[in-house]
Amino acid sequence: MRIALVHDWLITWRGGEKVLEALLELMPRAELFTLFHDPAAMPASIERHDVHTAFVDKLPFARRRHRELLPLLPLAVKTLDLRGFELVVSSSHCVAKAARSQGAKHVAYVHAPLRYFWDRFDDYFGAGRAPLPVRVAALAMRPFMQSWDVKSSRGIDRFIANSAHVARQIAQRYGERAEVVHPPVELERFTREPLPRGQGEAFLCFGALAPYKRIDVAIEAFRRNGLPLWVAGAGQLDRALRRNLPPNVKWLGAIDDAQLPHVLKSARALVFPGEEDFGLTPIEAQACGRPVIAFGKGGALETVVHEKTGVFFYPQTPDALARAVFHFVEQLEGRLSPGAMRENALRFSKAHFFAGMRAQLDVVAPGWSQPSPRGS
16 A cells, blocks of 8 residues: 655754654655655754655755744645555644545545644744734735644545544544554653652753743743752743743753653653643653642643642643642652653653554555565
């Protein structure tokens, strides 16, 4: 069976790309299609595959300013040449689920409905988030993009959501039922060493420095409580967030995958102030035996157990987070079990992901597990 695997873009290495990596391991002979591709940003596990791109990849500055090209992407995804494939598997948070091959079955693994034009619109295009001309253009395009997103959901044979949170969004936006298969976490990297002892050095806030991650909420909360906080990550808000840091907040900057287990195990707790569709980092922290202080909405509600492996705060404000940190320090820190945290994290292993995906693919396309190279 000829299989096409379609991913929105390959220009950053984040959670969605790690799901793609696992899908390629599950379907090693699938051909890979995407809109933009930056080989320098991808690991060998991706680059050993031939990557087919759309015309937008050849536009000047496309990889650095891809969000400005969002209005072109519904057209771009339709130009991907998927003729002759019998199964299309899309990995989508933007437009990949719109890829089609006549006569092929289509399984859409959805990280989020078109997040830039639904509930995350203000995070990307709100006042202060984008230049005024970009914001005005996005506002004008929003009704069309929402309508297109709904229409592009039709004709998909099976939806798979990365969380129950996203499954509810799929039902609300598209009127479709989605099965839940949680993304895989590379737990062996975080469980290789014994569980750490002691409370750790400082609280840690780690992630892509994007608006919806709300790293600013964490910085302001710790400005008020004076406790030590490390901030690690890279992204579009790097310069803005580094301005005027309080003395108790240490900027670590970008850390690579090899460093991450050590940094997590050295932390007192992970602070997770954003609303995520799923979120890998809280699971990685728990696999290291470290608790999570998370905003009580979105995927974190499925991965963190309140007052057993962490604590939630709500609403998404510095004051609410500061209160949750105080509650953690005064009431919970000494009695949360690192072993319980690791046990909870093991629910999100790669083996669980593979089993879930196999079960869903078997229903839609029996025989998918022995794909043939293209042209054979």
